[in-house]
Amino acid sequence: MSTEFPYDVCDLDEDLNRQILRDFTGERTGFVQVGPEKWFLPRKYKAQASNFYNLEPRPDDIWVVTYPRSGTTWSQELVWLIANDLDYETSRRIPLMQRFPFFEFSLFVHDEMTAELLKMNTGDAEKLDLVEQISRPGYEVLNEMKSPRFIKTHFPLSLLPPNLLDVGCKVLYVARNPKDVAVSFYHLNRLIRTQGYLGDFPHYWDYFQNNLHPWAPYWSHVIEGWDNRHNPNMLFLFYEDMNKNLPATINKVARFLQRKPLDDQQASTLANHLDIKNFRNNPAVNFDLLRNIGLLNEGEENFIRKGKNGSWKEEFTPELSKRADRWIQENMKHTDLRFPVYNTA
Template sequence: MEANANLPFEIRQVPSELNAQLLKDFTGERTGFVQVGPKKWFLPAKYREFAAHFYNFQPRPDDVWVVTFPRSGTTWTQELVWLVANDLDYETASRVPQVERFPFLEFNIFFHDEVKSEILELNQGDPFKQQLVELISEPAYLSLQEHQGRRFVKTHLPFSLLPPNLLDTCKVVYVVRNPKDVAVSFYHLNRLIKTQGYQGDFRKYWHYFEKDLHPWTPYWAHVEEGWRRRHHPNLLFQFYEDMNRDLSSTIRRMGSFLGKTMDEAQVARLADHLDIRNFRDNKAVNYDLVKEVGLLNSGEPAFIRKGKVGAWHAEFDEELDQRADKWIEENLRKTDIVFPISLHK
């Protein structure tokens, strides 16, 4: 497939001086970054090679997709979706890592070839781990195309970069989380995983996030695309804060959306399985495969962190908080999005 075949948007390189600064701060990328379409979706340069594969990917009627801006409760939602759709098969969920049960559509574009070579060298002499590296770095669309049976797909790409017939073909769950908690959680992930390799402090990180110079931004355009589709019968739109506040109701709503019924005992057991205290200790969802091959930096919080609403307070000082509030107010005025909580407290 030609790299940019049938694409209704342009892909442009980030200006060279800005690109050089970004490469110093995000050491997991070695080539640079691009901005896509009129909204300037920010992605690594490798996106150019695979954009058509994502946009022209063929969804199937029995697919279930989870679409989110990163760190919006994605992994939590994936586990909920998979278990409900698979009749609460806890045995398989504990035995098969979530990254295999629920492939991440575009992860390969973040796994730079130079980083892959370094990780392969790190695991030299261990054929099993080297095979894991090859598995992790393989484009997910290839394995998904070959997959027999129901498919579960995770992506952080916005709707405008995904197959145009996605919602008219299959079920999609879209989750939104308040931007301050997203930014703090994403900051720690960027420091944790070597494919991102962020080197700076949170203040500088917020600058990139706020200025839409960070993978998958702009945040507000991403959320607005999900919000605009919230009434589509094939879309379940969820706020992370509502999920956190009443998990049992969320489970029942998911069951209804996926055509599954559960009794109270089953709902209670699933709520316990998904409780953040248990979820953090669940090796099947905590990116243990990635950790095993050396893709995670030591000294950083685990992939599954606190899962709290309002955890952003730990990183925002008063000045940065006021700046963030102004940014939030300016962007909320452009939409009719109504969050279930105050974004300032």
């Protein structure tokens, strides 16, 4: 039995909407803000909100929930391999996006974009099928999947099924400091045509700080995860800790998923597989399928980028960094959440 969707979904102010559509060319219709937090999503969400909210979680689901560019893909591959007895052969053969579907990706594939991609790939049945796949609502895809399901989402917890943490499935939430998130997300927004960002980083930061880009607001998202960290069905991780000590993270995830501990050799092999130098060159995790159908812009940084703490320094001017720090400090007043800090020199 479906639950009534509990939030208002309001169209963005039209003047602001037109401005954002000029800068983010992937969306063609506009954006909405959802509920009291004003979650920022494409207008397509308005008609589908209840269907996403009412997906029925299964006890053996495994979810990776993150704000974008917080180590999501890294975490997915780690989780999938531990849950599948280190089946590297399958992980290399089947792209991650097929093993671990992205719940709401279809919201960002506007109908006009789908038509463009279908035209671009005319005559190639395999590519046309992929275009159709990424255009299908995630709740339809997941309802047809056999268990156990592996599910990626950037939705905040409050927009996910309300019984998600109660049915026994496992939820991994990964958080990353906002300056690194913003720089990484900026480059992704330039790379992927569903976003199609055309501006520079300072202008992008304006959108980021003012909660005017997909899945914002950042602080509400991360604090929701943090406030649920003691739930036995959730494991809350910091990207910074993962980056600093991957073997320790591997063992922590294995315990959380209730799998047998990895021996030293197994943990070392998995850490090597996930090492950023190898990960960056792994076509199964690098969205190569999306590049093949024309969904990635040429001349931009790759989907898997630097994979290190402190890369924000490459885009922030001293003045912009000070402004960001003031914003961070203001938001930190309302939570005991603190990001790990490591020497990045």
